[in-house]
Amino acid sequence: MKRIKRDGLVRQFHQASWNEPIIFELSQPGERGVRVSAAEAEVQAAVGEVNKLIPQHMQRKHLNLPEINQKRVLTHYLRLSQETLGGDLNPEIGQGTCTVKYNPTINDKLAGVPELAGMHPLQNPETAQGILEIIYRTDLMMRAISGLDAFSFQPGGGSQATMTMASIVRMFHRLRGEEEQRDEVITTLFSHPSDAAAPALKGYRIIHIPPNECGLPDYEAFRAAVGPKTAAFVVANPEDTGLYNPRVAEFTKLVHDAGGLNCYDQANANGLFGVARAREAGFDMCYFNLHKSFGAPHGCGGPGCGAIGVTAALRDYLPVPLVVKSESGDYVLDEDLAHTIGKVRSFHGTPQVVLKSYAWIMSLGADGLYEVAKVAALNNAYLQHQLLKDPDIDLPFNSSLQRIEQVRYSVSKLTEKTGFSSGDISNRMMDFGLHIWSSHHPYYVPDPLTLEPTESPSRADLDEYAATLRHVIRECYENPELIRTAPHRSTIHQVDESNLDDPDSWCPTWRVYLRKVDDKK
Amino acid sequence: MSKKGIDSHPYIPNSVPEIREEMLAELGLNSLEDLHVEIPEALRFKGRLDLPEPYGSEAELSREVRKLLKKNQPAGQAVSFLGGGCWQHYVPAVCDEIMNRAEFLSGYAGEPYNDHGRFQTLFEYESMVAELVDMDVVNVPTFDWGQAAATSVRMASRITGRDIALVAGTMGRERFKIMTNYCDPDVRLVEVAYDDKRGIMDLTDLEAKLSADVAAVYFENPSYLGFLETQGEKIAQLAHDVGALLVVGVDPSSLGVLSPPSAYGADIVCGDLQPLGQHAYYGGSQSGFIATRDEPKFVLEFPSRLFGLVPTRVEGEYGFGDVAYNRTSFGNLREKGKEYVGTQTSLIAIVAGVYLALMGPEGMREIGETIVQQTTYLREKLSAIPGVNPNRFDHPVFKEFVVDFSATGLTVAEINQALLEKGIFGGHDLSTDFLQLGQSALYCVTEIHRKADLDYLVSSLTKVIAELRGE
Numbered sequence: 001m002k003r004i005k006r007d008g009l010v011r012q013f014h015q016a017s018w019n020e021p022i023i024f025e026l027s028q029p030g031e032r033g034v035r036v037s038a039a040e041a042e043v044q045a046a047v048g049e050v051n052k053l054i055p056q057h058m059q060r061k062h063l064n065l066p067e068i069n070q071k072r073v074l075t076h077y078l079r080l081s082q083e084t085l086g087g088d089l090n091p092e093i094g095q096g097t098c099t100v101k102y103n104p105t106i107n108d109k110l111a112g113v114p115e116l117a118g119m120h121p122l123q124n125p126e127t128a129q130g131i132l133e134i135i136y137r138t139d140l141m142m143r144a145i146s147g148l149d150a151f152s153f154q155p156g157g158g159s160q161a162t163m164t165m166a167s168i169v170r171m172f173h174r175l176r177g178e179e180e181q182r183d184e185v186i187t188t189l190f191s192h193p194s195d196a197a198a199p200a201l202k203g204y205r206i207i208h209i210p211p212n213e214c215g216l217p218d219y220e221a222f223r224a225a226v227g228p229k230t231a232a233f234v235v236a237n238p239e240d241t242g243l244y245n246p247r248v249a250e251f252t253k254l255v256h257d258a259g260g261l262n263c264y265d266q267a268n269a270n271g272l273f274g275v276a277r278a279r280e281a282g283f284d285m286c287y288f289n290l291h292k293s294f295g296a297p298h299g300c301g302g303p304g305c306g307a308i309g310v311t312a313a314l315r316d317y318l319p320v321p322l323v324v325k326s327e328s329g330d331y332v333l334d335e336d337l338a339h340t341i342g343k344v345r346s347f348h349g350t351p352q353v354v355l356k357s358y359a360w361i362m363s364l365g366a367d368g369l370y371e372v373a374k375v376a377a378l379n380n381a382y383l384q385h386q387l388l389k390d391p392d393i394d395l396p397f398n399s400s401l402q403r404i405e406q407v408r409y410s411v412s413k414l415t416e417k418t419g420f421s422s423g424d425i426s427n428r429m430m431d432f433g434l435h436i437w438s439s440h441h442p443y444y445v446p447d448p449l450t451l452e453p454t455e456s457p458s459r460a461d462l463d464e465y466a467a468t469l470r471h472v473i474r475e476c477y478e479n480p481e482l483i484r485t486a487p488h489r490s491t492i493h494q495v496d497e498s499n500l501d502d503p504d505s506w507c508p509t510w511r512v513y514l515r516k517v518d519d520k521k
Numbered sequence: 522m523s524k525k526g527i528d529s530h531p532y533i534p535n536s537v538p539e540i541r542e543e544m545l546a547e548l549g550l551n552s553l554e555d556l557h558v559e560i561p562e563a564l565r566f567k568g569r570l571d572l573p574e575p576y577g578s579e580a581e582l583s584r585e586v587r588k589l590l591k592k593n594q595p596a597g598q599a600v601s602f603l604g605g606g607c608w609q610h611y612v613p614a615v616c617d618e619i620m621n622r623a624e625f626l627s628g629y630a631g632e633p634y635n636d637h638g639r640f641q642t643l644f645e646y647e648s649m650v651a652e653l654v655d656m657d658v659v660n661v662p663t664f665d666w667g668q669a670a671a672t673s674v675r676m677a678s679r680i681t682g683r684d685i686a687l688v689a690g691t692m693g694r695e696r697f698k699i700m701t702n703y704c705d706p707d708v709r710l711v712e713v714a715y716d717d718k719r720g721i722m723d724l725t726d727l728e729a730k731l732s733a734d735v736a737a738v739y740f741e742n743p744s745y746l747g748f749l750e751t752q753g754e755k756i757a758q759l760a761h762d763v764g765a766l767l768v769v770g771v772d773p774s775s776l777g778v779l780s781p782p783s784a785y786g787a788d789i790v791c792g793d794l795q796p797l798g799q800h801a802y803y804g805g806s807q808s809g810f811i812a813t814r815d816e817p818k819f820v821l822e823f824p825s826r827l828f829g830l831v832p833t834r835v836e837g838e839y840g841f842g843d844v845a846y847n848r849t850s851f852g853n854l855r856e857k858g859k860e861y862v863g864t865q866t867s868l869i870a871i872v873a874g875v876y877l878a879l880m881g882p883e884g885m886r887e888i889g890e891t892i893v894q895q896t897t898y899l900r901e902k903l904s905a906i907p908g909v910n911p912n913r914f915d916h917p918v919f920k921e922f923v924v925d926f927s928a929t930g931l932t933v934a935e936i937n938q939a940l941l942e943k944g945i946f947g948g949h950d951l952s953t954d955f956l957q958l959g960q961s962a963l964y965c966v967t968e969i970h971r972k973a974d975l976d977y978l979v980s981s982l983t984k985v986i987a988e989l990r991g992e
Contacts, residue, residue, distance in 0.1 A: 015635065019838065022830075023645045023878050033879030034613045036887040039894040040972045047897040050778065050890045055751050055917055058780050060889075063882040064652045070615060073878045077619045077871075083638030086627030090635075100629055102532055106579050108626060111802075112617075115590040118597020121607050121804030122949045124941065130592035131803050137573075144571040156664040159850075159863030167702055197850035197861035203706045206856045246561045274525070274570050276560050291864060295532075298629035299868035300639045301661070303805060319702075342698035346606060346665045347804025359586055365575030367527040374526060374553040375535050381556065382544050402559050430634045437630055442853040458534035459544060485834070491637035493833045495840035500829055503817040506844045507830040508658045510648035512815050 009467035013433040014489040016082035023076060024510050027066035033073045064511075083491045084300070085435065091461035093383070094429065094436035096406040096450030097192065097240050099270045099292035104363065107295065107356040116355060121347035125333055131351050132331035135323045138307075138358045145369070146266075146286055147279025148309035152318040153290075154349040158267045159194035161287035161306025162234065165263040166202040167341040168285065168310070168317040169232040172261060175339060182231035182260065188217045189444050190239035190408075195265050199234055211444075215243050215397025222251055230260040237281070238268050240440060240450060241396070242380065242403030244276075252282030261285070261314075269293045270454060271377045271405030274370035278309070285310045295360030296353045305353040319344050372455045376405045379453035379462060383407075386466035387451075392417075392473050396445050406452035408445050411473070415447045418476045420483055422447040427494065428472045428486035434465060525569065526553060531579075597801065600974045601946035604921045604965025606666065606693055606745070607804055608796045610774065610888075611969055613879050616798035620872045633841050640841035643867060644828045646874035650810055653773055653877065653885070654790045655781040657815035660825035662794060662808045662870045667699030669791035669809030670739060670770050672860060674700060676789060676811075676822040677737035677766040678708045679859075687730050689722055689740035689750070690715045692770075694954040696745070708736065720748040720914035720923075722756060731763045737789075741770040742782060746955075746963065747921030748914045749779070757786025773797055773810075773873075774967075775919045777885030778893060789813050794869050798876030808866035808873070821848050824860035891968040892920045895975065899966050902979045908986065913961060920966055924948060927959035931989050937962070939985040945978060 038044075051059060068076075086092075092100035111117075119131060135153060142151045155161035166185070173179045185199040186207045196206045207225050212218040217235070226233075233255045238244040245251070252262040264278045264286035270293045278286040290296045291304030298304065310318060320340045321333035364372065384407050387393045392414035395407065415421050426436040439448040449469075453462060476483050485494065499505035507513035530536050535544060545552065557565075576582040596603055603609075619625065628639050647659040663669050674686045686704070688697065690712040701710055714726040722740060731738075738760040742750045750756075757767045768789045769782035774796040782790045790812040799806035813819035820827070829844040843849075850858040880888070900922055903911040908929035911922055926933055937947035948962035955961065966975070 020641070022641070022648070022839065023874070024648065032881050032883055033615070034884060036880070036884050037611070037891055037968045037971075038887065039891045039898070043894055043898045043972050043975075047894050047901070050893055053893050053897055053917065054778060055749065057754075058749060058751060060776065060778050060780050060886070063777060063885060065649060065877055065880070065882045065885065067881040067883070068878055070879065073875065074615050074618065076878070077615070077642065077875055078622075080638035080642050081619070081622040081624040083636075083641070084624040084628045085631055085635035086624045087629065088623040088627040092627075092629070095630060098629055100627075103627055104532060105623075106583060108621065110583065110586045110590070112621065113587065113590055114597060115587075115593045115595055117800035117802055118595030119593055119803035120596035120601060120603045120609065120801045120946065122603050122605050123594075123596055123803075123946060124937070127594040127596075127941070127946075128803065130590045133592065134586075134589055141572055147566075156866065157864035159861045160664060160668075163703070163861070167705075170706065193850045193855045193858075194861045194863050196856035197858060200856035201703075201860050244557075244559045246559055246564070249564060271557070274566060275557050276564050277566050280564050280566065289864070297626040298864065299866075300625050300628040300636075300643075300871060301630070301867035302664075302865045303808070303869060304864040342702045343667070343695055344699060344702060346667050346695050346699065346807050350805035351803040352805045355586070355590075359582060361572065362575050362586075363532070363579075363582055364527070364530065366570040366572045367525060368530055368533075368575060369570060369572070371526040371530060371533055371536050374556060375533050375541070377556040378541065378544055378548075378553065379535060381548055381550075385548055402556065404557065404559075426632060427634065430632065433635075435631055435635055438632070441851065442855070455533045455535070459540055461534075487634050490634035492634060492838050492840050493835045495633050495842055496832050496834070497842045499831055500842045500844050500846070503815075503820070506820075508647060508815065508820070508827045508844045509644075509651040510830075511651055512657050513830050 009464050010471045011432050011464065015085065015491050017491045018079040018083065020076060020079045022510055024066050026068050026072055026076060029067050031067045031069045033068055033070045090433050090435060091457040091465060092435060093451055093453045093457060093465045094434060096452035099452060099454055100298065101295065101454040102456040103295055103297035104360065107359040110359055111352040111355050116352060129331055132323050134355055134358050135351060136325060136331050138354050141361050142307055142309055145273060146309045147277040148286060149312040150315040150318060151307050151309045152322060153305055153307050153354050154319045154345045155306035155308055156345050156350055157302055157304045158287065158289045158306045159198055160344055161308045162194050162198035162265060163201060164308050164319065164344050165285050166199040168314060169261050170202050171317055171339055171341050173231055182229055184229045185232050185234055186225050186230060187234045188239060190241050191236040192265055192267060193440055195234045195236065204231060214401060215241050216245050219247055223254060226254045226258045228258065230255060230258050232261045232263050234263040234265060236265040236268050238404040241408045242406040243401060244404050248281045267292060268405065271373050273373040274366060275373050284314055290353050290357040294357035296356040303350045303353060305350045317341060375455040379455065379457060380405050380407060383451060383453050383462050383466060387469065390470045390473055406450060409449040410445050410447050411449060412446040414473060414476060418480065420476045422449050424483050425472050428483050430487040430490040432468045434468055596946045599944050599946055600977060602948045602964045603946050605949040605963050606695065607801050607807065608965060608967060609801065609969050610796050610967050612798055612800055615879060616872050616875050619875045625868060625871060640828050642871045642874055644830060644841055646870045647828065649874055649877040651812060653776045654812045655783045656790055656812035658820055658827065659810055659812045660823055660827055662810045662866050663825055664865055665807035665809045666770060666791065666793035667696035669811050670696055671700040671703035672824060673768045673789045673791045673811055674704060674708055674737050674739060675860060677768060679822050680818055681736045681764060681766060683734050683736035684708050685735045686710050686737045686739055687713050687727065687735055689713055691720055691744050691746045692741050693745035719916040720744060720746055721750055721752055721916060724752065724755060727759060731759060733763060735763060735765040737766045737768045739768040743772055743775055743919040746914060746923050747918040748916040749919065753782065753785030775889055778889030794873040797873035799869060799872065806869055808869035821845060822859055824849060824862055826862060888968050892966065895970055896920055896922065896966045899975045906983050921963055923958060923961050924964050925959060925961045929986050931986065933960050933962045935989055936985060939989060940981060943981045945981055
């Protein structure tokens with residue numbers, strides 16, 4: 001047989017497509033997936049029948065769960081796992097702002113050992129010294145990376161961390177008697193939607209600073225917005241465009257001078273390790289997504305961790321408890337924070353995620369983290385260089401400014417010429433085992449492609465991604481029908497989303513589907 | 522200063538010096554220092570991050586982290602009676618297998634095509650939990666029960682246009698703190714007194730506090746303190762009479778034997794998925810669900826994503842999408858959407874689906890029966906120990922119950938310390954969170970216990986108490 005030539009950059013691909021029934025359709029009465037321990041005969045004899053132990057009016061009458069043998073349940077979920085193209089299966093470059101990097105397998109294995117998996121959160125801390133030490137050490141490492149003074153790992157994700165920051169802001173001004181006066185939070189258009197939504201939940205009016213012609217938050221607009229009503233500034237930097245605001249310290253100074261607090265959304269921190277920190281930029285608080293920048297997996301959308309750090313002056317506002325080291329060298333829980341906002345997530349947050357990030361940092365060290373930031377920026381610049389060779393891919397705003405770790409491109413020229421949007425391109429990319437995420441709404445950049453390579457892809461991965469994207473753009477001209485009807489080699493074909501906003505026909509569960517289908521008959 | 526950075530790290534392919542140089546050359550750059558030029562000098566971090574030296578190999582990393590974790594004494598390897606919102610249940614091997622699939626672990630925010638499996642597993646979880654609680658709509662889950670309860674109350678507040686929530690005075694203290702912070706400054710929580718003998722809600726106090734300003738009445742069933750709230754129907758009626766909604770928090774592992782809250786009038790049901798196929802992870806596997814009827818006034822108030830079934834271009838194929846996406850903060854409305862959405866706990870929901878599919882209706886009934894029988898057995902046995910009162914609340918329970926040790930003259934802390942020396946994790950000490958219960962502990966029994974474990978606790982407690990009292 002001949003040796004296969006590997007000079008083509010565009011991959012032959014087909015995703016698994018099992019046409020797997022909905023789990024209720026697999027039900028076969030009498031089958032079961034697992035046997036459950038019954039109480040031993042002596043126990044049963046001692047206490048009598050269950051229906052005498054539960055008040056009659058509270059006894060369950062009927063439960064409609066599927067009945068399926070164990071092998072079929074396993075097969076079902078394995079098939080569905082094959083129909084999920086996680087970051088371990090593709091160079092997840094197209095999910096900008098999400099920092100889908102390689103999550104080292106060893107860290108998942110370590111988090112699964114019985115010495116962690118079997119730990120109950122209400123155990124006496126004396127029996128939890130291992131995990132408490134890991135949390136304590138990770139706190140110290142986060143302090144070094146951010147320049148801030150204390151961390152809580154309680155928030156379960158970036159949005160909850162932003163809510164935690166906004167809660168601290170409210171408590172801070174409340175205790176100073178300025179809660180009523182300070183009812184505004186300032187953010188920017190290219191910060192994450194939660195930077196607006198979570199402070200709004202905490203009762204703040206949101207002021208959005210628009211970008212200037214360079215794509216950076218407009219300083220004059222910002223200066224005009226800051227004042228005695230300002231509670232806080234909540235911002236990402238770099239923003240979702242990948243642009244770093246070089247005047248950020250002037251922004252934070254304006255806020256401090258006006259009596260407000262500065263909160264840093266560091267979801268986009270992957271290009272900054274060892275390069276720039278929250279402290280030098282004038283922030284009072286920041287958070288890192290451990291499931292993004294620090295190597296812990298995303299888990300299809302959690303469990304994650306939004307580790308929140310604050311300056312020493314704000315330590316007492318953090319949620320309780322914090323892990324501290326006692327004089328005798330034991331790790332103990334400090335519940336005694338004078339101004340604590342209370343709790344945002346139960347127990348100690350997600351310690352298994354903290355452990356994964358601890359292991360990730362301990363594999364890299366200071367030099368490794370710096371290399372992460374530099375190579376993330378290098379990969380981003382390299383991909384940009386390859387993509388801008390295509391005249392239909394634009395770099396909005398000032399194209400001479402270096403982006404940090406991601407870029408929000410625009411294909412609006414292509415849209416004008418062919419009618420195809422970034423969504424159409426995304427659908428076709430699936431046919432090559434690659435992904436372009438839809439970007440945050442609303443679209444301030446028309447027809448956006450937000451790409452973030454991270455440090456994880458090889459040069460060959462970057463070349464393949466760029467070549468495939470350019471190939472798809474060529475197809476928009478050469479074979480529009482192929483694009484219009486894509487995807488063709490993914491799990492399923494184009495979905496018809498028309499029922500999703502209609503209460504009479506949306507189907508959020510199987511039972512609702514059955515009811516509405518029967519109604520239509 | 523030595524050169525910053527690191528060569529050829531296994532997680533960083535382009536840290537290979539030759540490749541790095543070639544890439545830089547193609548960009549017309551001389552070194553990595555030519556990147557990040559937009560960050561002004563004053564904001565540059567000058568030194569080297571003050572971090573510990575990294576481990577030189579994966580083997581060393583593995584050894585050292587395991588060594589740290591060996592300092593833990595996991596409850597899972599002892600005889601443990603800890604519960605209080607995180608419960609030890611048997612985790613079927615298939616749940617662990619799916620939990621650790623690389624495809625799911627490394628998945629995130631793919632489209633309905635490349636992530637069809639993620640959408641389908643979450644739709645199926647929604648659908649199975651909907652059956653369990655006998656409701657129509659279930660969210661892609663939020664962080665934990667406390668968050669789910671907080672959002673449920675905020676939903677009720679938006680639906681009714683009112684700003685007070687009456688909550689059971691026996692609810693979990695952690696959850697109460699989470700709700701208090703999350704609802705501040707828009708919704709105020711007011712606690713309702715409880716019947717001191719049975720723990721159930723004091724309906725006289727409830728009636729006194731109900732008004733046209735009340736958005737929701739919230740209680741838990743089984744309650745945090747273990748007893749069943751048997752007055753659900755009456756509470757629902759009282760709430761509805763003033764136009765308030767009834768929100769009930771529930772432990773889903775009870776629903777094979779206990780009637781779902783919708784049966785006694787709940788409008789919104791919430792709870793935690795942790796008991797459905799999750800190890801404890803020191804509290805890291807909590808996950809909150811919210812369920813309602815399929816009515817737009819409820820559905821349009823969810824902040825969470827709701828995955829729904831849709832057709833595709835090809836007959837015979839299911840597809841999935843987001844129901845009413847624009848209500849979320851990911852839609853076009855940003856802060857004008859409902860609360861906010863983001864990374865929460867999807868993987869735990871996927872596994873909860875696996876668990877329910879394995880258990881089926883029979884498995885859920887059997888686990889409930891085992892738990893109720895074993896709890897009753899332990900409660901009866903404990904009542905024979907002098908000074909120990911497992912009937913502090915004289916009312917039916919599911920898997921937890923309050924044991925009052927006050928009459929022994931000992932503290933729970935002393936007793937638990939002595940039990941620990943015998944390899945037993947005693948029940949959670951309630952003496953800080955529920956002062957009025959004196960020296961009481963919350964004991965939890967599940968299907969993982971065997972008769973020998975329960976008998977061992979009884980004999981150990983008898984001995985420990987006698988010893989501590991110098992008898």
